[in-house]
Amino acid sequence: MNIQWFPGHMTKAQRMIEDSIKLVDAVCEILDARIPNSSRNPDIDRLAAGKPRLIILNRVDLADPAVTAQWKKHFEAQGIKILETDAKTGKGVNGFVPALRELLADKISDYAAKGQASRPLRVMILGIPNVGKSTFINKVAKRKAAVAGDKPGVTRGKQWISIDRGLDLLDTPGILWPKFDSQEVGEMLAITNAIKADVLDKETLGANFMLRLREMYPDALTQRYKFVPDSDMNGYEMLEEAAKKRGFLVSKGEYDIERMANTLLGEYHDGKLGRISLEKPE
Template identity: 75%
Template sequence: TKAQRMIEENIGLVDAVCELLDARIPRASCNPDIDRLAAGKPRLVILNRCDLADPAVTKLWSAAFRDQGLAVLETDARSGKGINGFVPAVRALLADKLADYERKGQSGRGLKIMVLGIPNVGKSTFINKVAGRKAAAAGDKPGVTRGRQWINIDRGLDMLDTPGILWPKFDSQEVGEMLAVTNAIKSDVLDRETLAANFMLRLRELYPEALESRYGIKPTGDENGFELLELAAKRRGFLVSRGEYDIERMANTLLDEYHSGKLGRLSLERPE
């Protein structure tokens, strides 16, 4: 893709790579080409939107990434949580390079980093918070950031923003569904009722208490996703006609309420 070509053309200009992931779905929101694209550069993983994720699970992910030799920072770009730790984390990541510059009498030499992420992972908002101004184009639609721009975020530290990159084919239907549920891709590319039904099954597995507290249903483990949607629609009083409930409305309600955080802080993946 054009975005990947741009990254490949500019990777030699930077000292490190910063990859933004959605803390709720770190595996699904990681571009599978990142290892190749990063070309062996030191990497800092940003687990963004941590305020929407299960904090205990986020800690597990942080530990898992550190076990892989990666630096990790937990942030919520919208609220600014964790943002102040970014510059120190980059300088710690590149401490050896800074020490080398010092030995060579180049202590004033700056550092350059590249920030990567799939569309709609909060990259532009993150950059704006780090830079303290509206430095990157941001929007509600996936893939709104375009073109190349260098942004000064601290004395002697510049960041290269890149367009959001997303692989052309998902590894699995499950990955596509998690990206749709978290709004990384448009959910209308999938059937929303099927998406919501499968999401119900994931919630039953990971957070059955959320289904009970929000929708008043206690899954037995025998229901399929559509039956769970119907139970929730019944509890909400989403009646179409006598004895028939509005599954479509319930599907949209479920997805909207998860996206807005009304179901609580829920992480949809666990480290292996």
């Protein structure tokens, strides 16, 4: 699978980030706690250009807490500082400024030694589309400083946002990479609404999602859709079985698989399947 779909505004955004990196003291990368691997831009190491980094695992309210703990340990083993948040409710957000000050303690000392103690720290916020970046910034700023929405690609230009006298954030557009060489990455991004699910075949996406749920959270399928996922069933058969339980009949003996796929994805987005993570650290 090779999905090439890079919108023109993302090319412009990537150039803008490359040009602006020299203006900041650190880079904060916001990831979806359900898919920390797939929601990491592989270009981040190059884009961040060696700057100190903080990773925020956002939407922890929707992720499996045991798996989130594994990811936290995984990143910390690489020397990367981690903050867990649910930007929608504000959970964990108050830890952001202290975490930055700890990360940049040496920089703060350097500024003070140069007589620039009042100089604000400048931090770039990066994240893929629809990861909750703007909502997070608004919670940190305690005002509607960034445009937020539930569709990919709401933020289109950069803007500086003053948090207090000691911290300025550079909000950037959500960017993805030009193509997905991995079908799994493309599917994870579509399932979590980082890209429009229409980029992929909806029934195939739903069927493959069913397979992943059977492997990782079979009880969630049983509880929500009232059937036990048999190990011999393929993803389409599981979609059909769920459609039967929901009464999604098209004609005699035929069930609406596409409607069931849409329902499955929608209910996952809404958290109705429970706290489910789709990736574990290797």
